[in-house]
Amino acid sequence: MHASSTGSNACGDRRARRPGTRPTPRATRIIAVGRLKAGPEAALYAHYAARLRPPPEVTEIPEARGSAAEVRRREGTALLAALPADGVAVALDLGGEAPDSEAFAAMLTRWEEAGRTPCFLIGGAEGLDPSVLARADRRIALGPMTWPHFLVRGMLAEQLYRAQAIRQNHPYHRAWRP
Numbered sequence: 132m133h134a135s136s137t138g139s140n141a142c143g144d145r146r147a148r149r150p151g152t153r154p155t156p157r158a159t160r161i162i163a164v165g166r167l168k169a170g171p172e173a174a175l176y177a178h179y180a181a182r183l184r185p186p187p188e189v190t191e192i193p194e195a196r197g198s199a200a201e202v203r204r205r206e207g208t209a210l211l212a213a214l215p216a217d218g219v220a221v222a223l224d225l226g227g228e229a230p231d232s233e234a235f236a237a238m239l240t241r242w243e244e245a246g247r248t249p250c251f252l253i254g255g256a257e258g259l260d261p262s263v264l265a266r267a268d269r270r271i272a273l274g275p276m277t278w279p280h281f282l283v284r285g286m287l288a289e290q291l292y293r294a295q296a297i298r299q300n301h302p303y304h305r306a307w308r309p
Protein backbone atom coordinates (compact mmCIF):
# COMPACT_ATOMS: atom_id res chain seq x y z
CA MET A 132 0.00 0.00 0.00
CA HIS A 133 2.83 2.33 0.81
CA ALA A 134 4.98 1.21 -2.09
CA SER A 135 4.86 4.54 -3.86
CA SER A 136 5.20 6.61 -0.70
CA THR A 137 8.29 4.65 0.37
CA GLY A 138 9.81 5.23 -3.01
CA SER A 139 9.83 1.71 -4.51
CA ASN A 140 10.20 1.93 -8.25
CA ALA A 141 9.57 -0.55 -11.04
CA CYS A 142 12.87 -2.27 -10.19
CA GLY A 143 11.95 -2.57 -6.52
CA ASP A 144 14.76 -0.20 -5.51
CA ARG A 145 13.81 0.81 -1.97
CA ARG A 146 16.51 3.47 -1.92
CA ALA A 147 14.65 5.54 -4.50
CA ARG A 148 13.61 8.93 -3.19
CA ARG A 149 10.15 9.55 -1.81
CA PRO A 150 7.76 11.72 -3.78
CA GLY A 151 8.18 15.35 -2.83
CA THR A 152 11.77 14.94 -1.61
CA ARG A 153 14.68 16.42 -3.52
CA PRO A 154 17.14 14.17 -5.34
CA THR A 155 20.74 14.31 -4.11
CA PRO A 156 22.35 17.15 -6.07
CA ARG A 157 24.81 15.97 -8.68
CA ALA A 158 28.13 17.68 -9.16
CA THR A 159 27.88 20.07 -12.07
CA ARG A 160 30.63 19.65 -14.65
CA ILE A 161 32.57 22.57 -16.10
CA ILE A 162 34.59 21.65 -19.18
CA ALA A 163 36.69 24.62 -20.11
CA VAL A 164 39.58 25.52 -22.37
CA GLY A 165 42.72 26.74 -20.61
CA ARG A 166 44.49 26.20 -17.31
CA LEU A 167 43.32 28.65 -14.68
CA LYS A 168 46.44 29.85 -12.87
CA ALA A 169 46.55 31.54 -9.47
CA GLY A 170 45.30 35.12 -9.75
CA PRO A 171 42.13 37.19 -9.44
CA GLU A 172 40.09 35.02 -11.84
CA ALA A 173 41.03 31.85 -9.93
CA ALA A 174 40.17 33.54 -6.63
CA LEU A 175 36.77 34.62 -8.01
CA TYR A 176 36.01 31.11 -9.18
CA ALA A 177 37.17 29.54 -5.90
CA HIS A 178 35.09 32.01 -3.88
CA TYR A 179 31.82 30.79 -5.41
CA ALA A 180 32.75 27.18 -6.16
CA ALA A 181 33.51 26.65 -2.46
CA ARG A 182 29.90 27.58 -1.67
CA LEU A 183 28.40 25.05 -4.06
CA ARG A 184 27.15 21.73 -2.66
CA PRO A 185 28.53 19.64 -4.20
CA PRO A 186 31.30 21.74 -5.78
CA PRO A 187 31.60 21.56 -9.57
CA GLU A 188 33.98 19.11 -11.19
CA VAL A 189 36.25 21.01 -13.55
CA THR A 190 37.94 19.50 -16.60
CA GLU A 191 40.50 21.74 -18.25
CA ILE A 192 41.24 21.33 -21.93
CA PRO A 193 44.74 22.46 -23.02
CA GLU A 194 44.81 25.47 -25.32
CA ALA A 195 45.47 24.30 -28.88
CA ARG A 196 47.87 25.80 -31.42
CA GLY A 197 47.42 26.67 -35.07
CA SER A 198 45.19 28.99 -37.04
CA ALA A 199 42.07 30.28 -35.31
CA ALA A 200 39.94 27.69 -37.10
CA GLU A 201 42.37 24.88 -36.22
CA VAL A 202 42.46 25.99 -32.60
CA ARG A 203 38.65 25.97 -32.42
CA ARG A 204 38.43 22.57 -34.11
CA ARG A 205 41.09 20.91 -31.91
CA GLU A 206 39.74 22.40 -28.71
CA GLY A 207 36.19 21.55 -29.80
CA THR A 208 37.11 17.90 -30.35
CA ALA A 209 38.66 17.74 -26.87
CA LEU A 210 35.69 19.50 -25.25
CA LEU A 211 33.24 17.05 -26.80
CA ALA A 212 35.41 14.05 -25.88
CA ALA A 213 35.21 15.12 -22.22
CA LEU A 214 31.39 15.14 -22.18
CA PRO A 215 29.92 12.30 -20.11
CA ALA A 216 27.20 10.15 -21.70
CA ASP A 217 24.45 11.35 -19.34
CA GLY A 218 25.46 15.00 -19.63
CA VAL A 219 23.37 17.90 -20.76
CA ALA A 220 25.79 19.88 -22.91
CA VAL A 221 25.37 23.58 -22.14
CA ALA A 222 27.57 25.80 -24.29
CA LEU A 223 28.46 29.20 -22.86
CA ASP A 224 27.96 31.20 -26.01
CA LEU A 225 27.42 34.86 -26.81
CA GLY A 226 24.72 33.92 -29.31
CA GLY A 227 22.75 31.78 -26.88
CA GLU A 228 19.58 32.42 -24.95
CA ALA A 229 19.95 34.65 -21.90
CA PRO A 230 17.76 33.24 -19.14
CA ASP A 231 17.30 35.23 -15.96
CA SER A 232 18.64 33.69 -12.77
CA GLU A 233 15.30 32.16 -11.75
CA ALA A 234 14.90 30.49 -15.16
CA PHE A 235 18.47 29.22 -14.94
CA ALA A 236 17.75 27.76 -11.48
CA ALA A 237 14.62 26.07 -12.89
CA MET A 238 16.67 24.52 -15.72
CA LEU A 239 19.11 23.05 -13.19
CA THR A 240 16.22 21.61 -11.19
CA ARG A 241 14.73 19.96 -14.28
CA TRP A 242 18.06 18.40 -15.28
CA GLU A 243 18.64 17.15 -11.76
CA GLU A 244 15.18 15.60 -11.60
CA ALA A 245 15.82 13.93 -14.97
CA GLY A 246 19.07 12.48 -13.58
CA ARG A 247 21.20 14.38 -16.06
CA THR A 248 24.47 16.11 -15.25
CA PRO A 249 24.72 19.70 -16.48
CA CYS A 250 28.02 20.10 -18.31
CA PHE A 251 29.01 23.67 -19.07
CA LEU A 252 31.34 24.12 -22.02
CA ILE A 253 33.51 27.24 -22.09
CA GLY A 254 35.64 28.07 -25.11
CA GLY A 255 39.08 29.61 -25.27
CA ALA A 256 40.30 32.88 -26.79
CA GLU A 257 39.14 31.78 -30.26
CA GLY A 258 35.69 30.75 -29.04
CA LEU A 259 33.75 27.52 -29.43
CA ASP A 260 33.92 25.46 -32.59
CA PRO A 261 30.70 25.13 -34.63
CA SER A 262 30.76 21.37 -33.86
CA VAL A 263 30.40 22.18 -30.15
CA LEU A 264 27.57 24.63 -30.77
CA ALA A 265 25.82 22.05 -32.97
CA ARG A 266 26.16 19.33 -30.30
CA ALA A 267 25.06 21.54 -27.42
CA ASP A 268 21.65 20.83 -25.93
CA ARG A 269 21.46 24.46 -24.79
CA ARG A 270 23.44 27.59 -25.57
CA ILE A 271 23.48 30.15 -22.79
CA ALA A 272 24.79 33.71 -22.93
CA LEU A 273 25.93 35.74 -19.94
CA GLY A 274 24.73 38.85 -21.74
CA PRO A 275 25.66 40.14 -25.20
CA MET A 276 29.18 41.33 -24.30
CA THR A 277 32.31 39.22 -24.80
CA TRP A 278 33.99 38.19 -21.54
CA PRO A 279 37.43 36.63 -21.08
CA HIS A 280 37.05 32.86 -20.71
CA PHE A 281 38.67 32.70 -17.26
CA LEU A 282 36.30 35.37 -15.99
CA VAL A 283 33.37 33.41 -17.46
CA ARG A 284 34.27 30.50 -15.16
CA GLY A 285 33.85 32.74 -12.11
CA MET A 286 30.68 34.31 -13.46
CA LEU A 287 29.20 30.89 -14.11
CA ALA A 288 30.12 29.74 -10.59
CA GLU A 289 28.36 32.81 -9.19
CA GLN A 290 25.21 32.03 -11.16
CA LEU A 291 25.35 28.40 -10.02
CA TYR A 292 25.60 29.63 -6.44
CA ARG A 293 22.74 32.08 -7.02
CA ALA A 294 20.68 29.23 -8.50
CA GLN A 295 21.42 27.13 -5.41
CA ALA A 296 20.26 30.04 -3.23
CA ILE A 297 17.07 30.42 -5.29
CA ARG A 298 16.31 26.71 -5.02
CA GLN A 299 16.90 26.75 -1.26
CA ASN A 300 15.04 30.02 -0.75
CA HIS A 301 18.23 31.50 0.70
CA PRO A 302 18.30 35.31 1.08
CA TYR A 303 21.48 35.64 -1.04
CA HIS A 304 19.16 36.08 -4.00
CA ARG A 305 16.86 39.05 -3.62
CA ALA A 306 14.27 38.64 -6.32
CA TRP A 307 12.50 41.95 -5.71
CA ARG A 308 12.98 44.73 -8.26
CA PRO A 309 11.26 48.12 -8.46
Ligand SMILES: C[S@@+](CC[C@H](N)C(=O)[O-])C[C@H]1O[C@@H](n2cnc3c(N)ncnc32)[C@H](O)[C@@H]1O
Pocket residue numbers: 222223224225252253254255256257258259271272273274275276277278279280283
Ligand atom coordinates in the same frame (compact mmCIF):
# COMPACT_ATOMS: atom_id res chain seq x y z
C1 LIG B 1 37.05 35.33 -25.18
S1 LIG B 1 35.58 34.40 -25.42
C2 LIG B 1 35.69 33.97 -27.14
C3 LIG B 1 35.29 35.05 -28.03
C4 LIG B 1 34.96 34.55 -29.39
N1 LIG B 1 35.26 35.59 -30.36
C5 LIG B 1 33.48 34.18 -29.48
O1 LIG B 1 32.74 34.88 -30.17
O2 LIG B 1 33.05 33.21 -28.84
C6 LIG B 1 35.94 32.85 -24.70
C7 LIG B 1 34.74 32.03 -24.27
O3 LIG B 1 34.09 32.64 -23.17
C8 LIG B 1 32.71 32.37 -23.23
N2 LIG B 1 32.03 33.67 -23.26
C9 LIG B 1 32.55 34.91 -23.43
N3 LIG B 1 31.61 35.84 -23.35
C10 LIG B 1 30.44 35.20 -23.12
C11 LIG B 1 29.09 35.60 -22.93
N4 LIG B 1 28.72 36.87 -22.98
N5 LIG B 1 28.17 34.66 -22.72
C12 LIG B 1 28.51 33.35 -22.65
N6 LIG B 1 29.76 32.90 -22.81
C13 LIG B 1 30.71 33.81 -23.05
C14 LIG B 1 32.45 31.51 -24.46
O4 LIG B 1 32.43 30.15 -24.09
C15 LIG B 1 33.65 31.84 -25.31
O5 LIG B 1 33.96 30.78 -26.20
